[in-house]
Amino acid sequence: MTSTEELLDAVVIGAGQAGLSAAGQLLRKRVEPGTGFVVLDANDGPGGAWRHRWDALTFDAAHGIHDLPGMPLGTPDPREPASRVVSRYYGAYEEQLALPVIRPVDVRSVDHLQGVFTVTAADGRQWRARTVINATGTWDSPYVPYYPGIAEFTGRQLHTRGFTAAQDFTGRSVLVVGGGTSALQFLLQLHEAGATTVWTTRRAPDWTDRFLDASWGVDVESSVSARTTMGLPPLSVVAATGLPVTEQYLAGIAAGVLVSRGPLRRITPGGAVLDGPGPDGGRVPSQGDVADRLLAPGGPASGGLDRVPALTGRACTAVSSEDPLTTWETPVDTILWATGFRASLDHLSPLHVRERGRGVRMERDGVTVAKMPGLFLVGYGASASTIGATRAGRRAAVQAAACL
Known part of the structure; x- marks a missing residue:
């Protein structure tokens, strides 16, 4: 017809x-x-x-x-x-x-x-x-948020929609941006394929150890519906569901692969400026209550943060006078926007x-x-x-x- x-x-x-x-x-x-x-x-x-x-x-x-x-x-x-x-x-x-x-x-x-x-x-x-x-x-x-310097980055940028295989990034240094499950999958696959990864999230990862039963699904649908009945745009999936702590993800946290290095502040021609304690691996931002508990002495991922790989980086000046926290820059040649x-x-x-x-x-x-x-x-x-x-x-x- x-x-x-x-x-x-x-x-x-x-x-x-x-x-x-x-x-x-x-x-x-x-x-x-x-x-x-x-x-x-x-x-x-x-x-x-x-x-x-x-x-x-x-x-x-x-x-x-x-x-x-x-x-x-x-x-x-x-x-x-x-x-x-x-x-x-x-x-x-x-x-x-x-x-x-x-x-x-x-x-x-x-x-x-x-x-x-x-x-x-x-x-x-x-x-x-x-x-x-x-x-x-x-x-x-696909959604890619704006960050200062995004247009001046000289490396490769791609969104989830353009990802084909982790092997394409073997030997590369990849910044993965985003706090959802797709970011977790990318980080694990890229690490296994021999890429150096850096994970950045706007806030502490939203890990949850709640059992994902029927009542959990009803709660998620109710929270999302409360927004759409008011005409508000839906939030991201992870904002409603959280990140479930599976055995695979728990191992990734313990290995330091699934550890956020802090929020992204700006992009440089050859790297990214993150707002966190530093690149040395000895100190990292809080990973949220659930992950911090898992990583505590005696927890199932105990000692994981002590094994977070050090990154090449240098201290940077404050992003602005209103934001005096210490920032640092790590060189990357690829940015993967897992931003939904x-x-x-x-x-x-x-x-x-x-x-x-x-x-x-x-x-x-x-x-x-x-x-x-x-x-x-x-x-x-x-x-x-x-x-x-x-x-x-x-x-x-x-x-x-x-x-x-």
Whole structure:
């Protein structure tokens, strides 16, 4: 379907976990595939954002893939790249349900006039529908914060989105910026591949030793939903979940690889200026209450900070008169920005659903956009995880069917 002449009941934008869950639920609500709804995917094959993940991210290192409705994932080889596992799984789901996925479609805008949405692609194709379920996720909106000197850095800079293999950095000195789980995975892989790593976080790493049970998941969703119902942009995933102290991460802390050297203050042409006690390894900033307890004498990571490798560095002058703390510079030739993503919602700009703070105010169901009846966001806010995306996709489809 490539014209606006036929009016669909729903258009689903995105074929990741949330979009496929929504599509499957539309089928269960007896919305006809093809003539009643379509799924538009920007990729040239199944897998959503997972198809772009680096091969070194094996399935056992991925933080869980929730089953799609009615089709268990099973038990894949934990050593297989997660990108292949998920792409194969999503593809099988599309085939089993005969979902009307159209790809590749680069959606550029969504308009709304007289109760009808018009979805326009970059190549001019259009689809008209009574409802839109937006499941575009975050992969296409990488976030790199500004730091003084970032434009003058002479080495290589890349974001999580551009990472392919740790072996590309063997023998390099890499500054990893970010406090989430992707930063942890990068640090461990880079260290194993023979790179020299320096980890910088804005504040002490948010380690947690809380057991990740069902109540924990409910608490996380509740805290995120509290923001989105007020129209505030969602915080980062780690701000809501914390960093779980797994055996792998505990070993990384004890070895000194997963130890933050302090916040980044500025970037020099050949290095980075950090605000911490110094590069010698003898003193490091607090790693937060949980990690400090683990590293205390008698703890499971006892003595870890004593083994933190010394870094080449020199003392620097204070960044400003208002910030007199001692800073130091360490030379690096690569900066890896593991600083997360933002929701990919630019194509919804014509609908003016963003609040002043750039968030979208959601109804209490977590999927309905308050300012635009008939528009549903899934994979946004509390539904950013795969389990949350599955639930939100089903919920959005139920709400869309109710609109019809």
